[in-house]
Amino acid sequence: MELWFTENHTENVKFSIKVDKQLASVESEFQRIDVFDSYEFGKVLVLDGYVMLTEKDEFIYHEMITHVPMAVNPEIKKVLVIGAGDGGTIRELTRYNHIKAIDMVEIDKLVVDICKEHIPQTASKLSDERVNIFYEDGLKFVRSKQNEYDLIIVDSTDPFGPGEDLFTREFYGNCYKALKEDGILVNQHESPYYKNDAMAMQKAHQRIKSVFPVARIYQAHIPTYPSGHWLFGFASKKYDPIADIKEEKWNSFNIKTKYYNTELHKGSFAIPNYVKELLENA
Amino acid sequence: MDQNRAPIFEALEKQRTDRIVHFDVPGHKGGRGNKELTAFLGEKCLKVDVNSMKSVDNLNHPVSVIKDALDLAAEAFGAKSCFFMVNGTTAAVQAMVMSACKAGDKIIMPRNVHRSAINALVICGAIPVYVNPGINHRLGIALGMSVSEIEKAVGENPDAKAILVNNPTYYGICSDLRKIVEIGHRHNMLVLVDEAHGTHFYFGENMPVSAMTAGADMASVSMHKTGGSLTQSSILLCGQNVNVDYVRQIINLTQTTSASYLLLSSLDIARKNLSLNGKEIFRKAVQLSNYARDEINHLGGYYAFSKEIIDHDAVYDFDVTKLAINTRDLGLAGIEVYDILRDDYGIQVEFGDLGNILAIISAGDREMEIERLISALFEIKRLYAKDSTGMYDHNYINPDVVYTPQRAFYSSKRAVPIKESNGKISCEFVMAYPPGIPILAPGERITVEIIDYITYAKEKGSLLMGTQDMRVENIYVMEE
Numbered sequence: 001m002e003l004w005f006t007e008n009h010t011e012n013v014k015f016s017i018k019v020d021k022q023l024a025s026v027e028s029e030f031q032r033i034d035v036f037d038s039y040e041f042g043k044v045l046v047l048d049g050y051v052m053l054t055e056k057d058e059f060i061y062h063e064m065i066t067h068v069p070m071a072v073n074p075e076i077k078k079v080l081v082i083g084a085g086d087g088g089t090i091r092e093l094t095r096y097n098h099i100k101a102i103d104m105v106e107i108d109k110l111v112v113d114i115c116k117e118h119i120p121q122t123a124s125k126l127s128d129e130r131v132n133i134f135y136e137d138g139l140k141f142v143r144s145k146q147n148e149y150d151l152i153i154v155d156s157t158d159p160f161g162p163g164e165d166l167f168t169r170e171f172y173g174n175c176y177k178a179l180k181e182d183g184i185l186v187n188q189h190e191s192p193y194y195k196n197d198a199m200a201m202q203k204a205h206q207r208i209k210s211v212f213p214v215a216r217i218y219q220a221h222i223p224t225y226p227s228g229h230w231l232f233g234f235a236s237k238k239y240d241p242i243a244d245i246k247e248e249k250w251n252s253f254n255i256k257t258k259y260y261n262t263e264l265h266k267g268s269f270a271i272p273n274y275v276k277e278l279l280e281n282a
Numbered sequence: 283m284d285q286n287r288a289p290i291f292e293a294l295e296k297q298r299t300d301r302i303v304h305f306d307v308p309g310h311k312g313g314r315g316n317k318e319l320t321a322f323l324g325e326k327c328l329k330v331d332v333n334s335m336k337s338v339d340n341l342n343h344p345v346s347v348i349k350d351a352l353d354l355a356a357e358a359f360g361a362k363s364c365f366f367m368v369n370g371t372t373a374a375v376q377a378m379v380m381s382a383c384k385a386g387d388k389i390i391m392p393r394n395v396h397r398s399a400i401n402a403l404v405i406c407g408a409i410p411v412y413v414n415p416g417i418n419h420r421l422g423i424a425l426g427m428s429v430s431e432i433e434k435a436v437g438e439n440p441d442a443k444a445i446l447v448n449n450p451t452y453y454g455i456c457s458d459l460r461k462i463v464e465i466g467h468r469h470n471m472l473v474l475v476d477e478a479h480g481t482h483f484y485f486g487e488n489m490p491v492s493a494m495t496a497g498a499d500m501a502s503v504s505m506h507k508t509g510g511s512l513t514q515s516s517i518l519l520c521g522q523n524v525n526v527d528y529v530r531q532i533i534n535l536t537q538t539t540s541a542s543y544l545l546l547s548s549l550d551i552a553r554k555n556l557s558l559n560g561k562e563i564f565r566k567a568v569q570l571s572n573y574a575r576d577e578i579n580h581l582g583g584y585y586a587f588s589k590e591i592i593d594h595d596a597v598y599d600f601d602v603t604k605l606a607i608n609t610r611d612l613g614l615a616g617i618e619v620y621d622i623l624r625d626d627y628g629i630q631v632e633f634g635d636l637g638n639i640l641a642i643i644s645a646g647d648r649e650m651e652i653e654r655l656i657s658a659l660f661e662i663k664r665l666y667a668k669d670s671t672g673m674y675d676h677n678y679i680n681p682d683v684v685y686t687p688q689r690a691f692y693s694s695k696r697a698v699p700i701k702e703s704n705g706k707i708s709c710e711f712v713m714a715y716p717p718g719i720p721i722l723a724p725g726e727r728i729t730v731e732i733i734d735y736i737t738y739a740k741e742k743g744s745l746l747m748g749t750q751d752m753r754v755e756n757i758y759v760m761e762e
Contacts, residue, residue, distance in 0.1 A: 137649065143657045165650050165657075169627050173661035210626075 005036050005044065007051055009226035010194050017041055017054075017224075023118050028110040030162040035118045041224060043119045045086055047111070048161055053086055054224050055121050061188075062088035062122070063260040064220045064268070065232060069151050069184045070096060071250040071265055072239050076150040079103070080178065082138035082166060083188075084155035085111030087123035093153075094125045095255050103149075105134045105141040107162055139165045145178035152179060154187035159200045167200065169207040176211050176237070184236040189217060192275040193227035201231060202282040208235045209282070216241050217279060218268040220259070231275070242266055283357050285557035289350040290550040293338045294330045294543060300337075307333050307540070332543050341366065341541035342534050351550045358557045359484050359503070360494045361519035363526045365533055366549050367502075368541045371478045372398035374502035374518040376405065376536070378474040381500070381529045382444035383408035385688075390435045391446035393681050394424040396476060397713055397748070399446060400687055400723045407688040411439050416596025417678055421587060421608050422637040424678035424719075425596035426457035429465070436469050444472040447498075450480050450490065452633075452640060452717045454604030455597050459496035467497070472523065475501040478516075481509035482603060485560025486568065490599035499523050508567075508603065508644050511552035515545040563645040567603045570652050571643040574605055577656045583612045583663045605641040607659070613668035615742040617714075619659075622666065627658040633716035636674045636739060640717075674738050682727040685760070690725035695758040697751070700736060703728045706759035711748030714739055720748065728759070 003019040017038045024035040034046040042055030053061065066089055070076060077100045081089050085106040093102050104126075106112055112133065115123040126133065134141055138156075152175050157163035165171055166187075175185050185208070190201040209215040212235035222230045234241045247262040271279075304311050313320035313328030320328050334340040339348035348366070356364040367374045375398040383389050385407030391399060393412040403410055413435045416425035427447060436442065445466045450456045459475070466473040475493035477483070481503045483492035493501035501519040505511040518533070520526050556563070575586040585608040589600045609619045620634025632640045641655060684707050685693070695709040705728065712722040712732075721739075722732055736754070740746055746754040 137653050139650075139653045139657050143660050162650070165654050168654060168657075170654055170658035170661050173664070174657050177664060 005046065007049060017044060024114050026110060026114065028108050030108045033111055033114055035114060045115065045119060047157055050158060051224050053088060053122065057223050058088050058122060060220050060222050060259045062092050063257050065089055065153055065155060065186055065188065066092040067257060067260040068218060068234060068241065068265055069186045071246060071262060072241050072244050073150065073182065073184060074246050074249045078149050080149045080152045082152065082154045082156065083163065086115045086119060087126045089153055089155045090131055091122060091125040094128045094130065096253065099130065102131045103134065104131060105136060105138045107137050109135045139171050139174065142178050143174045147180055149179050150183055152185045156188055167204050169210065172208050172211045179237060182238045184239060185212065187233040189231040189233040191225065191227050191230050192278055193229050197226060198278060202278055204233065205279055206282040208233055212236060214240060216269060217271060219271055220268065242269055283354050285354060285358060285554060287354060288550045288554045289347040291547045293347040294547055297332065297337050298329050306335065327544065330543055330547065333540060338543060341546065342537065342539055348546065355517060355553045358553050359519050362522050363520045365518040366546055367516040367518055368514065368538060368545045370514050371502045371504040371516040373537065374516050375399050375476050376402040377518055377529060377533045378500045378502060379403065379408065379446065380406045381532045382472045382474060388439050388442040389444045389446055390439065390442050392427050392448055394678055394719050395446065395448050396478065397711060397718050397720055399476060400720060403687040404691045404724060407686065409686050411435055411442060412681060412683060414680055415678065418591060423453055426451065426455045426598060427462065428596045429458050429461050432462055432465055436465055440469060442471055444474055446474045446476065448476045449493065450601045452479055453606045454601035456490040456599035456601065458598040459491055459493060459498065463497040472499040474499060477501045478504040479507060481505055481507060482564045485556045486564030487561055490601055494519055494521060497521065505549055505552050508642065509552050509556055510645055512545050512548035515549045517549065564603065567643050567645065570647055571603050571605050574652050574656060578607060578659060581660050581663060583667055584609060584659060603643055605643050606638050608638050610637045610673050611670055612663055613670040613673065614666060617742045617744050619662055621743055622662050623658055629655055629658055635714065635717065636742065679731055679735060681723065683725055684727050685725035687724040690760060694761045696761060697756045697758050700733060700755060700757045703757055703759055704730050704733060709758040709760055710750065712736060712746060712754065713748050714744040715747050
């Protein structure tokens with residue numbers, strides 16, 4: 001018997017993972033949630049048919065979405081994380097002892113419950129006492145906040161489905177308002193490679209650029225995401241992600257990472273010409 | 283009758299599966315003759331775009347499946363009979379006016395009617411007796427008709443043939459329909475209701491009273507607005523006092539003889555859906571609308587009004603599904619907020635006038651879209667709010683009616699620049715669209731106030747129309 005999970009990366013491209021067992025499959029109010037145990041990638045979390053994380057490569061995504069802003073402003077004390085029900089981003093944040101509070105806003109409680117049960121590798125730190133979880137719409141949560149956070153991380157799904165409103169101009173504008181005067185916004189920024197992902201990426205960049213004075217893009221290689229080439233957005237009111245990096249300070253934290261380092265940090269903002277062109281035309 | 287049935291829909295389904303060979307119109311023959319259109323709209327859609335034939339009846343003379351669908355709809359709306367309209371509620375309003383009035387007959391109506399009502403007067407030559415609607419100065423909008431104003435108009439014009447009521451208004455404001463029906467019937471006048479924005483009154487719970495329930499003689503309901511049918515489809519409802527065979531003749535004077543079965547079947551299916559699920563659909567719409575209103579009022583700067591404006595007179599009741607938001611305190615015209623929402627945030631609302639925007643909340647809305655609207659309004663306030671002095675504060679000017687609309691429309695006329703037209707009598711309409719309520723109608727004297735209003739509305743970005751001059755800079759006035 002062979003059991004395969006397949007995700008359509010485009011209408012004409014498929015990506016398949018050989019599955020040992022299906023550990024969970026539920027339909028929440030918002031989406032379908034599946035967890036597979038696979039031979040190559042370990043546990044795989046799938047929402048509405050799209051891979052959100054695998055145990056084997058989630059470190060790349062979660063390290064890159066947290067340590068980049070933390071190295072630019074190592075003084076960050078209060079963080080808002082939107083999405084992130086799997087807990088991976090929270091896990092990385094809890095490694096900083098000086099972070100005082102992490103508010104996490106996830107629309108779908110079932111994602112959190114299922115990850116706690118099946119994927120402790122990412123979900124284990126959700127019970128950290130600094131973490132406050134709010135189960136509501138991210139856009140709704142953020143619009144009531146003003147001058148409150150040092151960092152907002154948007155760890156969202158794709159801009160189709162329940163995460164759609166986390167790619168809108170009104171969302172980025174309300175994030176701007178919720179951030180302190182030296183605040184940073186980092187977001188999952190889709191991929192530049194396939195056409196539909198690239199269009200979403202362009203729109204997101206154009207909207208962020210219209211709200212924040214600094215809006216840059218950095219990249220990472222994530223094997224299980226479409227094309228493997230994935231982008232993150234770094235937007236801020238004040239800091240430049242390269243000129244303002246506090247390398248010594250960050251390295252003095254002695255956080256052991258598998259992917260991120262401060263050299264890679266600087267390099268990750270060097271992006272290919274075709275991506276530059278897409279961003280210029282956004 | 284069984285409201286689970288949808289006779290037009292069922293006949294079309296049968297027609298489609300029977301695989302009839304067509305040597306009749308339409309010439310695309312089930313889509314084969316227009317491949318690009320078929321790819322765009324879908325083969326299923328093109329296959330039911332058929333002409334009247336025995337199996338699917340004829341709208342101009344309904345005897346089988348259309349008649350059955352009309353009977354079901356009449357029952358669902360609590361009417362004696364009804365007509366399906368394929369040229370919008372505009373055609374329904376015109377059919378009401380033309381059924382009630384001949385040339386020279388008087389009809390009592392508020393001046394803040396939709397252009398379709400005054401258009402009907404241009405066509406049939408009836409004489410309008412305008413009742414001043416109440417005005418809410420805080421919001422700058424025209425309200426409903428107060429009973430005392432109607433009694434006054436009826437007393438002064440006992441020979442009038444009908445009273446036309448606009449209920450609810452675009453903003454959701456309702457008049458005392460039961461009382462108006464009583465006054466009209468006491469004086470042998472028909473009571474006609476432009477109920478374009480009130481389809482849900484027939485199906486939702488705790489809604490303002492509907493025209494048929496209030497005993498009105500005819501009502502035009504825009505099924506396509508909040509009822510879920512296709513754009514341009516509408517229903518004309520008739521009560522007990524109406525000669526429906528005469529109404530059909532009136533409708534057939536101007537109605538197409540090739541009525542679209544896409545529109546007709548959409549009415550049939552929408553009626554079925556409302557009958558079966560209407561309560562739940564509008565419960566959800568009310569809940570979303572109330573939620574949005576509370577949140578928006580909480581933001582400050584905006585005023586999303588609701589039942590607190592009820593005064594039991596010109597605002598007898600309020601339709602809470604309407605999410606009308608006053609923007610004046612932000613120093614922004616409604617039309618400016620409308621433009622920013624669409625251009626910067628990708629959010630399209632129904633209309634913006636000088637002081638308000640209107641969002642339509644219906645069966646198709648979800649929490650996420652409501653959150654987006656609220657958040658975008660928050661952002662617009664943060665980014666664009668300014669001092670509100672100098673804002674134009676109203677959208678209604680009492681008209682000075684000199685001639686009937688028909689006389690003025692067909693009189694000898696000349697074009698003059700609007701800016702130089704003070705004191706002249708207009709032969710044309712000028713209106714912002716939407717909402718399509720005339721600022722100026724044929725036969726009315728142009729004043730400095732009207733010229734200033736038109737100039738201000740244009741500056742703020744309203745889409746003005748109605749004059750022959752597409753740029754709305756010149757206007758035809760009567761030769762004197």
